[in-house]
Amino acid sequence: MSEEIKLMKGNEAIAHAAIRCGCDGYFGYPITPQSEIMETLMDEQPWKTTGMVVLQAESEVAAINMVYGGAGCGKKVMTSSSSPGVSLKQEGISYIAGAELPCLIVNVMRGGPGLGTIQPSQADYFQAVKGGGHGDYKVIVLAPASVQEMADFTALSFDLAFKYSNPAMILADGVIGQMMEKVVLPPFVDRLTKSEIEKQSPWATYGKPASRKPNVITSLELESKDMEQRNLKFQAKYREIEENEVRYEELACEDAEYLLVAFGSSARVCQKAVELAREQGIKLGLIRPITLWPFPTKLIQSYASSSKVKGFLAVEMNAGQMIEDVRLAVNGKVSVEYFGRLGGIVPTPDEVVEALKAKFL
Amino acid sequence: MTTKDIIKPENLVYTKSRILNDTPMHYCPGCSHGVVHKLIAEVVEEMDIQEDVIGVAPVGCAVFAYNYLDFDFQEAAHGRAPAVATGIKRLMPEKYVFTYQGDGDLAAIGTAETIHACNRGENIVIIFINNGIYGMTGGQMAPTTLEGMKTATCPYGRDTAINGYPLNITDLLVKLEGTRYVTRQSVHNSASVRKAKNAIRKGFENSKEGKGTSVIEIVSTCNSGWKMTPDQSNKWMVENMFPAYPIGDLKDI
Ligand SMILES: Cc1ncc(C[n+]2csc(CCOP(=O)(O)OP(=O)(O)O)c2C)c(N)n1
Numbered sequence: 378m379s380e381e382i383k384l385m386k387g388n389e390a391i392a393h394a395a396i397r398c399g400c401d402g403y404f405g406y407p408i409t410p411q412s413e414i415m416e417t418l419m420d421e422q423p424w425k426t427t428g429m430v431v432l433q434a435e436s437e438v439a440a441i442n443m444v445y446g447g448a449g450c451g452k453k454v455m456t457s458s459s460s461p462g463v464s465l466k467q468e469g470i471s472y473i474a475g476a477e478l479p480c481l482i483v484n485v486m487r488g489g490p491g492l493g494t495i496q497p498s499q500a501d502y503f504q505a506v507k508g509g510g511h512g513d514y515k516v517i518v519l520a521p522a523s524v525q526e527m528a529d530f531t532a533l534s535f536d537l538a539f540k541y542s543n544p545a546m547i548l549a550d551g552v553i554g555q556m557m558e559k560v561v562l563p564p565f566v567d568r569l570t571k572s573e574i575e576k577q578s579p580w581a582t583y584g585k586p587a588s589r590k591p592n593v594i595t596s597l598e599l600e601s602k603d604m605e606q607r608n609l610k611f612q613a614k615y616r617e618i619e620e621n622e623v624r625y626e627e628l629a630c631e632d633a634e635y636l637l638v639a640f641g642s643s644a645r646v647c648q649k650a651v652e653l654a655r656e657q658g659i660k661l662g663l664i665r666p667i668t669l670w671p672f673p674t675k676l677i678q679s680y681a682s683s684s685k686v687k688g689f690l691a692v693e694m695n696a697g698q699m700i701e702d703v704r705l706a707v708n709g710k711v712s713v714e715y716f717g718r719l720g721g722i723v724p725t726p727d728e729v730v731e732a733l734k735a736k737f738l
Numbered sequence: 739m740t741t742k743d744i745i746k747p748e749n750l751v752y753t754k755s756r757i758l759n760d761t762p763m764h765y766c767p768g769c770s771h772g773v774v775h776k777l778i779a780e781v782v783e784e785m786d787i788q789e790d791v792i793g794v795a796p797v798g799c800a801v802f803a804y805n806y807l808d809f810d811f812q813e814a815a816h817g818r819a820p821a822v823a824t825g826i827k828r829l830m831p832e833k834y835v836f837t838y839q840g841d842g843d844l845a846a847i848g849t850a851e852t853i854h855a856c857n858r859g860e861n862i863v864i865i866f867i868n869n870g871i872y873g874m875t876g877g878q879m880a881p882t883t884l885e886g887m888k889t890a891t892c893p894y895g896r897d898t899a900i901n902g903y904p905l906n907i908t909d910l911l912v913k914l915e916g917t918r919y920v921t922r923q924s925v926h927n928s929a930s931v932r933k934a935k936n937a938i939r940k941g942f943e944n945s946k947e948g949k950g951t952s953v954i955e956i957v958s959t960c961n962s963g964w965k966m967t968p969d970q971s972n973k974w975m976v977e978n979m980f981p982a983y984p985i986g987d988l989k990d991i
Contacts, residue, residue, distance in 0.1 A: 401829055402825070402828065402829050404825065430828045430829055432824070432828060434821070434824075434854075435850055435851070435854035436850060438818070438821070438850075438851075439818070439821040439824075439850065439851050439854065440821075442814065442815065442818040442821035442822045442825065442851070443821050443822070443824050443825035443828070444825060445812070445814070445815075445818075445821075445822050445825065446794070446812060446814075446821070446822035446823060446824065446825025446826040446829075447825040447826065447828070447829045448825075449812045449822075449825075449826070450792070450825075450826055450829055450830055452829045454825070454829070468815055469815065469818070472814075472815050476813075582792050582810035582811065582812055582826070583810070583830065584789050584790050584791070584792060584809075584810055584830075584833055585788060585789055585791075585808070585809045585810045586789055587788075587789065590808075591804065591807075591808055591809050591810050591811060592810045592811075593804045593810070593811045593812070593813070594811070594812040594813065595804065595811075595812070595813035596813070597801060597802075597813055
C-alpha cells in the first residue's frame with residue numbers, strides 16, 4: 378500500500394487525524410493560532426461521512442462542557458483552543474479529571490499573559506502539567522514537534538485517555554500549528570459502535586438497560602473520607618501513568634557533555650543548535666520530552682548521575698517553566714541553566730549555542 | 739385480615755413510581771424539588787423511556803437528583819448543564835436528555851449556556867426550578883429574587899438600585915427561535931401538580947420530535963431559605979412570586 382504524503386499545517390493535520398481516528402465529536406470556539414482546526418473540520422463535513430459531530434460553541438466554557446457530556450456517554454470527543462481559551466476551559470478540565478472521563482484537549486499556545494500576542498509561546502507549560510484548574514489532578518500532556526506528530530498524537534492521545542479514563546492534552550504552539558510540513562495521515566478507523574462503547578466504557582451514560590443500575594457521571598463526594606479515597610485512587614492511577622507512559626526522544630546524547638532539554642518548537646530549534654555546536658567541537662546533545670506529564674524524570678536523572686554530563690540547558694519559549702522539572706530530576710548533581718525567549722519570539726539555533734557557551738564554557 | 743391481604747392491586751390508591759427509588763431525599767420538608775422529581779419519575783415510567791433518558795443535574799440543591807431517580811445521570815458544573823446536555827444530545831440524538839436547573843444556575847452563572855442552547859434549538863428539555871433564592875449555599879440573592887425580598891446577601895431586601903431587577907429569563911427564552919415550548923408551572927396544590935406533570939410530559943414528547951427546546955419553569959418555594967413554614971411559603975409564593983412570574987404557557991408551537 379502506497380502511503381499518501383500531503384503538505385499541510387499542523388492544525389489541519391489534527392483535524393484530518395481526528396476524523397480518521399474515529400472521533401465522535403468536536404466542540405470548539407475560534408481563537409488564533411488554532412482556528413484552522415475547526416475550520417478544516419467544518420470544511421470536511423465529517424457528519425456526512427463518518428458521522429462525527431462538529432459544533433461551534435458559544436464559548437470555550439460551553440465547549441469543554443459539551444466535551445464533558447459527550448465523554449460521559451463514552452464517546453471519543455475533543456476540543457481545541459489557544460491559551461486564553463484554555464484558561465476558560467480549566468473548570469471543565471478539572472470536572473472531567475474528577476469524573477475520570479477520557480477526552481482530548483488541544484492547546485496551540487500563544488504568548489501571554491492576558492490577551493498577550495497571537496505569536497507562538499510555550500508559557501502554558503505549568504498550566505498544562507501542574508493541573509491548571511482546581512484540585513489534585515493530572516492531565517496526560519503530549520508535546521508534538523512536527524506536523525506529523527500533530528497527526529500521530531491525535532490518535533495516541535485518545536488511546537491514552539481511554540486507557541486511563543483521563544483527559545489528555547496536545548500542548549503545541551503557534552509554530553507547530555501554523556507551519557506546513559509533509560505528513561502521512563493515519564488510515565481511517567471506524568467510529569465505535571454502541572455495543573463497542575458499552576464494552577469499552579461500561580460506566581458511561583448511554584441509557585440504562587434493565588440489566589444494570591444507573592450510571593452516574595460525577596466528581597462529587599460529600600463525605601471527606603470518600604473524597605480522600607477517590608483522590609487516593611487518582612494518585613495511584615497517576616503513578617501508574619508515570620510508570621508506563623513516559624515518552625521522549627534523544628539526539629546525540631551518547632557522548633554528550635552538555636544536554637539541552639526542550640520540547641515542541643524549541644526542540645526543533647535545538648536540533649539545529651546541536652548540529653552547530655558539534656561543528657564547533659562542543660559535545661552537545663538534546664533530550665526532547667514528548668510527554669510533558671509524565672515527565673522523563675528517570676532519563677534525566679540517569680544522565681545527571683553519569684560522570685560524562687556536566688550541565689543541562691533548558692530551552693523554552695517562556696520564562697523558565699519546564700526547567701523546574703529538569704532541576705527536580707537533576708537534584709543538584711550538576712548545574713541546570715535556562716535560556717528562552719518570551720512574548721512570542723522563537724529563539725534561533727545560534728542564540729542557543731551562544732547561551733550554552735555563556736553559561737557553561 | 740392481615741396487611742398481606744390488604745396490599746393488593748385493587749386496593750391500591752397511590753403508589754410511588756418505580757423510577758423513584760427508596761433513598762430518603764435530603765430536601766427540606768416543604769421544598770418543591772421532591773415533588774418535581776416525583777413528576778419526572780412518573781413521566782419517565784408512563785412513557786416507558788427509562789432506558790433512553792439521560793438527566794443532567796448541575797450544582798444546586800438538586801445536585802443529588804441522581805441519588806433518587808433510577809436512570810443514567812450526569813452531574814454538571816454550576817451553570818453548565820445546557821452545554822453538557824448539548825454534548826450528550828448531539829452525540830446520542832435518539833435519547834431523551836433533560837437538564838434540571840435552579841435559578842442561580844440557569845439565570846446567573848449559566849445564562850450564556852441557557853440562551854445559546856435554546857437559541858440552537860437543542861432538542862432537550864430544560865426544567866427550571868425558580869425558587870427566587872440560592873437554596874444550596876444558604877439562601878443568598880438569586881437573579882430571580884423579588885424586589886424587597888430579604889436574603890443572606892440582601893438582608894435589607896433586594897434594592898434594585900444596587901442589585902438590578904428580578905430577571906424574568908423565561909420571557910426572554912420565549913423570543914428565541916430555537917424554543918418550541920415554554921411554560922411556567924407550579925407544584926403547590928394538586929391541580930398545579932397535575933398541570934406541571936402534563937407540561938413535563940409534553941416537553942419529553944417534544945424532544946422526540948426534534949423541533950427545538952422545551953423550557954418548563956416551575957415557580958417553587960424554598961421555605962428554609964425564605965424562613966417560613968411550608969404553608970406560609972406556599973401562600974407567599976402565590977401572593978408575591980406569581981404576579982412577577984405568571985403561571986401558564988408562554989409558547990407552544
Ligand atoms: C463555580 C461555582 N460557583 C459557586 C458555586 C456555589 N454554589 C453552589 S449551588 C449555588 C447556587 C444554587 O442556587 P440555584 O441554582 O438557584 O439552585 P437551588 O440550590 O436554589 O436549588 C452556588 C452559588 C459553585 N458550586 N460553583
